Amino acid sequence: MKHVIIGAGVAGITAAKTIKELDRNAEVVVIGDELFLPYKRYLLSEFLCNSIRRKELFFFPMSMLKELGIRLRNGTWVKAIDPSKKEIKLFHNEVVHYDKLLIATGGSPGLGLVLQPYKKYIHFYYSLYDTLVLKEKLPEIRKCVVFGDGVSCLDLICMLRNLGKQVTYITKGERATFALDEYNFEGELHEFLEEKGIEIITADQIVSIEESDHGYKVESIQQTMLTADIVFAWDYYKPNISCIEGSAIEKKLGILVNVKLETSQKDIYAAGDCVEIYHPGIKDYWINFGLPNALEQGKIAGKNMLGQHEEYKIQEAIVFNLMGQSLKARWWK
Amino acid sequence: MKYSEITIRFCGIAGDGIVASGKILAGACAKIGLHVMVNNIYSAEIRGLGKSSATIRFSTSKLYSMGDGLDLLVGMVSKESIIDLRDVKERGNVIYDTSTIGDVVEEDSLVSHITPEIQGHGLPITKLANEASGTNQGKNLVAIGAICYFYSLPPEMFVDQIKGLFTRKGERVVEINIKAFRLGYEYFKENYPLNNQFEIDKRSKPRKLTSGNDAIAKGAIDCGLKFFAGYPITPATKIMEIAAKELPKLGGWTLQMEDEIAAIGAVLGAWFAGKRAMTATSGPGLSLMSEMINLSVMAEIPTVIVNVQRGGPSTGLPTKVEQGDLNIALYGGAGDSPRVVMAPTDTEECYSGIQLAFDIAEKYQTPVIFLSDLFLGQRTETVTIKENIDRDRCTRKKPTSEQLKNFLRYQITDDGVSPLIVPGEPGAVYSTTGLEHSAKGNPNYESDVHSMMTAKRFRKFDSMVADLPTADILGDETAEIGIAGWGSTIGSILEGMEIAKKQGVKTKLIKSIMIHPQHEDSFRKFFDSCKKIIIPEMNYQGQYAALLKSRYGIKPIEIHIPAVNPVSPLKIAQKIMETNSELSQ
Numbered sequence: 001m002k003h004v005i006i007g008a009g010v011a012g013i014t015a016a017k018t019i020k021e022l023d024r025n026a027e028v029v030v031i032g033d034e035l036f037l038p039y040k041r042y043l044l045s046e047f048l049c050n051s052i053r054r055k056e057l058f059f060f061p062m063s064m065l066k067e068l069g070i071r072l073r074n075g076t077w078v079k080a081i082d083p084s085k086k087e088i089k090l091f092h093n094e095v096v097h098y099d100k101l102l103i104a105t106g107g108s109p110g111l112g113l114v115l116q117p118y119k120k121y122i123h124f125y126y127s128l129y130d131t132l133v134l135k136e137k138l139p140e141i142r143k144c145v146v147f148g149d150g151v152s153c154l155d156l157i158c159m160l161r162n163l164g165k166q167v168t169y170i171t172k173g174e175r176a177t178f179a180l181d182e183y184n185f186e187g188e189l190h191e192f193l194e195e196k197g198i199e200i201i202t203a204d205q206i207v208s209i210e211e212s213d214h215g216y217k218v219e220s221i222q223q224t225m226l227t228a229d230i231v232f233a234w235d236y237y238k239p240n241i242s243c244i245e246g247s248a249i250e251k252k253l254g255i256l257v258n259v260k261l262e263t264s265q266k267d268i269y270a271a272g273d274c275v276e277i278y279h280p281g282i283k284d285y286w287i288n289f290g291l292p293n294a295l296e297q298g299k300i301a302g303k304n305m306l307g308q309h310e311e312y313k314i315q316e317a318i319v320f321n322l323m324g325q326s327l328k329a330r331w332w333k
Numbered sequence: 334m335k336y337s338e339i340t341i342r343f344c345g346i347a348g349d350g351i352v353a354s355g356k357i358l359a360g361a362c363a364k365i366g367l368h369v370m371v372n373n374i375y376s377a378e379i380r381g382l383g384k385s386s387a388t389i390r391f392s393t394s395k396l397y398s399m400g401d402g403l404d405l406l407v408g409m410v411s412k413e414s415i416i417d418l419r420d421v422k423e424r425g426n427v428i429y430d431t432s433t434i435g436d437v438v439e440e441d442s443l444v445s446h447i448t449p450e451i452q453g454h455g456l457p458i459t460k461l462a463n464e465a466s467g468t469n470q471g472k473n474l475v476a477i478g479a480i481c482y483f484y485s486l487p488p489e490m491f492v493d494q495i496k497g498l499f500t501r502k503g504e505r506v507v508e509i510n511i512k513a514f515r516l517g518y519e520y521f522k523e524n525y526p527l528n529n530q531f532e533i534d535k536r537s538k539p540r541k542l543t544s545g546n547d548a549i550a551k552g553a554i555d556c557g558l559k560f561f562a563g564y565p566i567t568p569a570t571k572i573m574e575i576a577a578k579e580l581p582k583l584g585g586w587t588l589q590m591e592d593e594i595a596a597i598g599a600v601l602g603a604w605f606a607g608k609r610a611m612t613a614t615s616g617p618g619l620s621l622m623s624e625m626i627n628l629s630v631m632a633e634i635p636t637v638i639v640n641v642q643r644g645g646p647s648t649g650l651p652t653k654v655e656q657g658d659l660n661i662a663l664y665g666g667a668g669d670s671p672r673v674v675m676a677p678t679d680t681e682e683c684y685s686g687i688q689l690a691f692d693i694a695e696k697y698q699t700p701v702i703f704l705s706d707l708f709l710g711q712r713t714e715t716v717t718i719k720e721n722i723d724r725d726r727c728t729r730k731k732p733t734s735e736q737l738k739n740f741l742r743y744q745i746t747d748d749g750v751s752p753l754i755v756p757g758e759p760g761a762v763y764s765t766t767g768l769e770h771s772a773k774g775n776p777n778y779e780s781d782v783h784s785m786m787t788a789k790r791f792r793k794f795d796s797m798v799a800d801l802p803t804a805d806i807l808g809d810e811t812a813e814i815g816i817a818g819w820g821s822t823i824g825s826i827l828e829g830m831e832i833a834k835k836q837g838v839k840t841k842l843i844k845s846i847m848i849h850p851q852h853e854d855s856f857r858k859f860f861d862s863c864k865k866i867i868i869p870e871m872n873y874q875g876q877y878a879a880l881l882k883s884r885y886g887i888k889p890i891e892i893h894i895p896a897v898n899p900v901s902p903l904k905i906a907q908k909i910m911e912t913n914s915e916l917s918q
C-alpha cells in the first residue's frame with residue numbers, strides 16, 4: 001500500500017511517522033516543496049537570534065527518517081491531484097500513484113491586490129528559507145517596516161527589536177493586538193511593545209513601496225512616508241490548497257474534512273493548517289490552527305489512513321511560543 | 334555557502350548544447366582567472382539522441398584531476414541524468430527542468446531519485462528558452478544563467494563568452510542566448526535568492542584553455558611537423574583536424590588515408606624522405622599499425638605515433654578512457670622489436686613531450702609511441718604552456734663527408750645509431766629493407782649478422798637514456814609509502830596524496846613521461862626508499878605494475894581500474910590510508 005503525503009511540515013511528517021510505526025511494511029512517500037528536513041517554525045526566530053543551532057530546528061535527523069523507512073522527497077511541488085486515477089502530478093510533470101493520500105500543505109502568508117505589485121520588494125517571514133535569506137541580510141539592516149497580523153507577526157517584531165533593529169509596525173487595527181486571547185505580559189501588549197521601543201502606526205496600511213538608493217520608501221494610506229532597509233508585509237494567512245484545484249475535493253477557505261480527517265474524496269485525507277473542520281460550537285467550519293493541532297491531526301490522519309477510525313477533538317486555542325514566553329492565540333476566529 | 338572549488342555537470346542529449354555549456358562556463362571561469370578542467374563524455378554513436386555530458390571543475394588553486402563528486406548536476410533531460418545522481422556529493426545540488434512537455438513516470442523522473450541529502454532546484458528550462466528564442470534553443474544558457482547567480486559569478490564574463498562563441502552565427506543568435514542567460518539568472522535570483530559565494534581573487538589574470546590533443550598537435554607543429562597522415566578515430570581525431578587546418582598554412586601536408594595501415598605507411602614514407610611526420614590513432618588503429626611499426630624498427634626509419642587510448646579491446650568503449658594499450662605499445666611487435674614508449678601525465682607534457690618524441694625518434698631512428706588517453710586528450714584545462722617554436726629542428730645524426738663516400742646505412746656504432754641521410758643524397762646509396770640486413774642495407778640472413786644488428790637496435794636504447802628527462806619525485810621524500818603511476822592517472826594520484834596528507838599520512842610519487850626506456854637508477858633508488866609501493870592504473874591487468882615488477886623486482890600493492898571514467902582521487906586516498914594502517918600495525 002502506497003501512502004503519499006503532500007507537505008513535509010509537522011502534520012505531514014507526524015502522519016508518516018505514525019504510519020511507519022504502526023506498519024513497517026507500508027510504503028510512505030512524503031513530498032514537500034521546501035528544501036529542508038521538516039522543521040519547527042516556532043523556533044525560527046530563536047535560530048535567527050543564534051539562540052539555537054540549525055540542527056535543533058528539525059523534528060528529527062535524516063538518520064531517523066532512514067531508520068523509519070520514510071521516503072522524503074523535498075524541493076518538490078505538487079501541482080494537481082486526480083482522485084479518479086489515484087494520481088498526483090508534480091511541478092515537473094511527474095505523475096505519482098497513491099493508494100492513500102494525505103494533504104498536509106499548511107498555510108502561508110499572502111498579499112492582497114494593493115500589495116501584490118510590490119511583491120518583489122517584500123520579505124516574508126514564514127519559512128526556513130526566508131529566515132536564511134534574512135539572516136544573510138541582517139548585518140546590513142537597521143530600519144524595518146512590518147505590516148501584518150497574527151502571532152508570527154508579533155514574533156517577528158519582537159525578534160527584530162531584540163536584535164537591536166529599529167522597528168515600525170503598521171496595523172490596520174486601532175491597537176496592536178495580534179489576535180491574542182491571553183498572554184503573560186504585564187499590562188497591555190500595545191504599550192508593552194512601545195516601551196520596548198517599537199514604533200506602532202495604527203489604523204493604517206501600506207499602499208506603495210518603492211526601491212530607493214539605500215533600501216525602500218514606504219507610503220501608507222494616511223500618507224505616512226517611511227524609509228526602510230527591509231519591508232515585511234502580508235495581508236492574510238491562508239491554506240495552501242492550489243493543488244486541489246479541479247479535483248472535486250470540497251473546500252471553503254481550506255479543505256473540508258470530517259472528524260476522521262477524511263475529505264470528500266475517497267482515500268484522500270487532509271490535516272494541519274490547510275484544513276477546515278466542522279466546529280459544532282460555532283456551527284461552521286474553521287481552521288484549527290497551530291503546531292500542537294497539526295501534530296495531533298497528523299497522528300490521527302496517519303492512523304486512519306491505515307484503516308483505523310480515530311476522531312479529532314477540536315482545540316479552542318493554540319499555545320504560542322514567543323522567545324520563550326507562552327501565549328494563547330486563536331487565529332481565523 | 335562559500336566555495337573555492339566547484340564541480341558542475343551538464344547532462345543532456347544531442348541538441349541540448351551540452352558541449353557548448355561546458356565551453357561557455359569554462360571560458361568564463363578561465364577569464365576570471367580560475368583554474369578550470371572540463372571533461373566531456375558522449376555516447377559512441379555518431380548520430381541520434383545519445384546522452385552526453387560535460388563536467389566542469391573550477392577552482393582558485395591548480396587542478397590535477399576531475400576530483401570526486403559533483404557540487405551541481407544540471408539535468409537537462411530527466412531519465413538519462415538519473416545515473417549521474419550517484420556522483421552528486423552530500424549537500425550537493427541538482428537543477429532540473431520543470432517545464433518538460435508530457436507526463437513523466439516516477440521511475441524515469443530525475444527528481445524522484447533525488448534524496449534529501451541533495452537539494453533539488455526546479456528551473457523551467459524549456460519554458461524560459463522558448464521565451465527567449467521561440468524554440469528550445471538556448472536551454473543550456475538558461476541553466477548557465479541560473480548557475481551564474483547560484484554561485485555569484487560575474488555575469489558580464491558570461492555575456493562576453495556568449496558573444497565570443499556565437500557572433501559568427503549572427504547577431505540574433507547572440508541576442509537569443511544572452512536573453513536566455515538573463516532569464517535563467519533572474520529566475521534563480523527571484524526563486525532561490527539565497528545563493529553561494531564563490532571566492533574570486535580579483536587580481537587573478539585570465540587563463541587560457543587547452544586540451545591534451547590541442548597541445549600534442551601544437552607541440553608537434555612547433556617542432557617541425559611537416560606531414561600528418563591518419564585515419565579518423567575517437568578520441569584522436571582532433572589532432573588530425575588541427576593538423577589539417579594548420580599544416581597547409583606552414584607549407585605542410587595532412588593526408589587522410591584509407592585506414593591506419595596506410596596512414597603509418599605514409600608517415601614512414603615521409604620520414605624516409607627526411608620530413609618530420611606523425612600519425613595519431615587509438616587502440617584499434619595501433620593494433621593495425623603493428624607490422625608497420627616493426628618495419629620502422631627494422632629499417633630504422635623514425636616515426637611518431639600518438640595513441641590516444643580508449644576502452645578496449647576491439648572497438649571497445651570508444652568514448653571512455655582506459656590505459657589498456659601499454660602492453661601492445663611495449664610488446665606488440667613480432668620479433669625482438671624495441672620501441673620507445675612515452676606517456677605524458679598532463680597537458681603541459683603533451684606539448685613538451687611530443688617535441689621530445691620527435692627529437693628522440695629522429696636522433697635514434699626508432700618508432701616512438703606516445704601514449705596519451707581519452708581523458709588527457711579531450712579534457713580542456715587552464716594551463717600555462719611554455720612555447721618552444723623551432724620548426725627547422727633536426728636531431729638526425731648526419732654522416733661525415735668521409736662516411737658519405739662509402740655510405741653504410743646501418744653502420745655499426747658504439748651508440749647503435751648509424752648516420753642517416755635522405756635518399757637521393759649525391760654520392761651515397763641508401764639501401765633499406767624490412768629484411769634483416771648488413772651494414773650496407775642489403776638483405777642478409779646470417780646468424781651473426783642478425784645478432785649484431787639486433788644488438789645494435791637495442792643498444793640505441795641504452796644510449797638514448799642520457800637524452801631523456803629523469804623521473805620526477807613529488808611529495809614527501811621521507812614518506813614510507815611510495816606511489817608509481819603513469820599517464821593521466823598521475824593527476825588523480827596527486828589529489829589522492831593531498832587528501833591523505835590532510836589526514837596526516839605522508840606519501841611520495843615517482844612519475845616519468847618515459848615508460849621505456851627509463852632512468853632505471855632513479856626508480857631503483859626510489860623503490861629502495863619505500864616500505865610500501867602502490868601502483869594505480871586504469872586497466873584490468875596492471876600493465877605498468879607488471880613492467881615495473883619485472884624490471885625492478887618490486888612487490889607493489891596494485892590498483893587495477895578498468896576505467897570508464899577518470900580515476901577517483903578518493904579511491905587512491907583510501908588505498909593510501911589502508912596501506913598506512915597496515916604499516917603502523
Ligand SMILES: Cc1cc2nc3c(=O)[nH]c(=O)nc-3n(C[C@H](O)[C@H](O)[C@H](O)COP(=O)(O)OP(=O)(O)OC[C@H]3O[C@@H](n4cnc5c(N)ncnc54)[C@H](O)[C@@H]3O)c2cc1C
Nearest residue numbers: 007009010011033041042078105106272273290291294321
Ligand atoms: C514564524 C512562525 C512561528 C510560529 N510559531 C508557532 C507557535 O509558537 N505555536 C504554534 O502552535 N504555532 C506556531 N506557528 C504556526 C505553526 O508553525 C503551524 O500552525 C504549523 O506549522 C502547521 O503545520 P502544517 O503541517 O499544517 O503546515 P506546515 O508546517 O506549514 O507544513 C506544510 C508544508 O507543506 C508544504 N507545501 C505546501 N503546498 C505544497 C505543495 N503543493 N506541494 C508540496 N509541498 C507543499 C509547505 O511548503 C510546508 O513545508 C508559527 C508559524 C510561523 C510561520
